[in-house]
Amino acid sequence: MKIAVLPGDGIGPEVTREAVRVIEALDLGIAMDEALVGGCAYKAKGHPLPAETLDLARASDAILFGAVGDPDCDALERHLRPEQAILGLRKELTLFANLRPAKVFAGLESHSALRPEVAGAIDLLIVRELNGDVYFGEKGFRQNAKGEREGYDIMSYSESEVRRIAHVAFRAAMGRGKRLCSVDKANVLETSQLWRDVIVEVAKDYPQVELEHMYVDNAAMQLVRAPGKFDVVVTGNLFGDILSDQASMCVGSIGLLASASLGERQTAHGTFGLYEPIHGSAPDIAGKGLANPMATILSAAMLLRHSLGLAQAADRIEAAVAAVLADGVLGGDLGGTAGTAEIGDAVLAKL
Amino acid sequence: MKIAVLPGDGIGPEVTREAVRVIEALDLGIAMDEALVGGCAYKAKGHPLPAETLDLARASDAILFGAVGDPDCDALERHLRPEQAILGLRKELTLFANLRPAKVFAGLESHSALRPEVAGAIDLLIVRELNGDVYFGEKGFRQNAKGEREGYDIMSYSESEVRRIAHVAFRAAMGRGKRLCSVDKANVLETSQLWRDVIVEVAKDYPQVELEHMYVDNAAMQLVRAPGKFDVVVTGNLFGDILSDQASMCVGSIGLLASASLGERQTAHGTFGLYEPIHGSAPDIAGKGLANPMATILSAAMLLRHSLGLAQAADRIEAAVAAVLADGVLGGDLGGTAGTAEIGDAVLAKL
Ligand SMILES: CC(C)[C@H](C(=O)O)[C@@H](O)C(=O)O
Ligand SMILES: CC(C)[C@H](C(=O)O)[C@@H](O)C(=O)O
Secondary structure, eight states: EEEEEESSSSTHHHHHHHHHHHHTTTTTEEEEOOOOTTTHHHHEEEEEEHHHHHHHHHHHHHEEEOOOOOOTTTTTTTTGSTTTHHHHHHHHOOOOOEEEEOOOOOOOOSSSSSHHHHHTTOOOEEEESOOOOOGGEEEEEEOOOOOOEEEEEEEEEEEEHHHHHHHHHHHHHHHSSSSSEEEOOOOOOOOHHHHHHHHHHHTTTTTTTTEEEEEEEHHHHHHHOOGGOEEEEEEEEHHHHHHHHHHHHHSGOOOOOOOEEEEEEEOSSSSEEEEEEOOOOGGGGGTTOOSSOOHHHHHHHHHHHHOOOOOOHHHHHHEEEEHHHHTTBBBGGGTTOOOHHHHOOOOOOOH | EEEEEEEEEEHHHHHHHHHHHHHTTTTTOOEEEEOTTTHHHHEEEEEEEEHHHHHHHHHEEEEEEEEOOEEEEEGGGGGGGGHHHHHHHHHHTTOOOEEEEEETTTTTTGGGGGGGGHHHOEEEEEEEEEEEEGGGGGGEEOOOSSSEEEEEEEEHHHHHHHHHHHHHHHHHHTTTTEEEEEETTTTTTTHHHHHHHHHHHHHOOOSSSEEEEHHHHHHHHHHOOOOOGGGEEEOOOHHHHHHHHHHHHHHOOOOOOOEEEEEEEEEESSSSEEEEESSSSOGTTTTTTTTTOOHHHHHHHHHHHTTOOHHHHHHHHHHHHHHHHHTTTTTTGGGGGEEEEEEHHHHHHHO
């Protein structure tokens, strides 16, 4: 079993280090190899996603990813910017299914901007498509009929792209509360109309799942009003980007939220995937030992479960994290004083 | 001075009736003519936006709009559905600037799902572009290279479209807290890159306004975490649809929120525009006298201010609404028992 570790920029390396320590402590016989990605890869190799990084990722069963983003790279051409590394990995490795669970940890309800009874009820999973939509269509600048400069991006989804993510979402719903909410903007977009048609077709294979369609503007409202009403939400790349971040913030502690981006390839014991905390590279606190590594440690747990078939080890990590939080060992993001290594040590001590 | 009154579907007619009564009570010498729009127009005339409705709107200084949407019309072809009426009005009348203020009324902080101190701090204005973006680009179904069906929609903005809305937003910021947040997804979309370039260019004309750029996913997070930090937000049609609804729900009482959609044409005393409550047609409670007419009454106040230059009359209406709310006369949407006409009567009594 082999994991590619891509720490990336900013706080990426320090939070990844703690997650690696946790995996090592479990003594599971997993090989881990590191490679550069993002702004640091651009600086060292001239590209945010160097060929050797992609090769390492391809030769692994899973990727543990830190974060990318570096203010030094803001002025670069788009294709050289750090974010292109994550978009490139998603596309090159067909990581099409982003799973973002959002749930409030017991005792941390008061960290949300939502009223505690609203936040405490949140237990949802957003399934976001990652390989299509306006992210990867033709785009550029052109002259319009009036001779003016115009920026454009083509949004599109094909039937097979929607079908593939629909099956992931329906299966996820079967393993949870058996309710699926598909989010689109079918009253305006033909891309959404096709999305909706295919979702309805795939629903026939899952008669036990209660399916609902919701417009994206309404979904953004309901995620404020009553986020506890959602079980599984499935949506496209662009709406998923917005709604999954909104949902994460509802939980109130984005330093605790993990994510998985699964591909099509099966590994010996699961599905190939990339695992990353949902927070970014936070350049302002990078290198200071202040970042909360919990989201990356929980991403490592998802990795063990989904890509390596090590559900028991994943359970152990998640229980240790919950125990540390219950002890009140909190990072600065949650009003606590615990640093990166201290939180890592606390998790190791519980294991 | 002439207002076109377009009550529309569902609760549209009953809430509009109260707003019309309020305008009449002020005895401002305004002529008001009604026309059909939405599902009821389709049923009576075969089109959601009949030519005579558009003609009446064109011949007026402003439009007071109720709501459109009718479940009977869900199965119709897209171009005949009720929502096309509002999209058609926006496009045909060049109503390009949607202004959506969101502010919590004193005493109603506890109606938000956000903690009262978070909700109570909200006082923002979203300026949404309404004539461009993926809403009005070429769209349809096509076969992709693999021979599969694909839905597509072209997103685009030209320089002049962005410049026009940028000036509206900067001027609005000058009249408020002098802070503007422009929301885009420039790390992925070329449409957003052009948007950002033009915003930066227009900013030179408003050196007193503090400008910030924010990615849409981050904006969706910040609207949960600390919505009180925003002053004016400017964004495109699609992101504006999502974020303005999210912001409205943060306030907790969408039955109280008004909106203006302004055009380019100047009237004798202001700018031609369409005014509507942000809530929809709510078919489930239509015709029962239960709907809260406050948002439409407040839309009428915006109409008097922006299109007819009657700022004093607008102030009087807004003060009357605030007084009625302070008296605890609340609709069912706010946990009260007051019906549509009762709330209208209470506002009239205060005038
Ligand atoms: C960095 C950016 C391109 C990316 C996205 O929009 O997908 C990020 O926001 C995310 O959600 O992983
Ligand atoms: C009805 C729909 C087409 C419309 C939109 O998306 O603009 C509505 O959601 C709005 O915000 O006015």
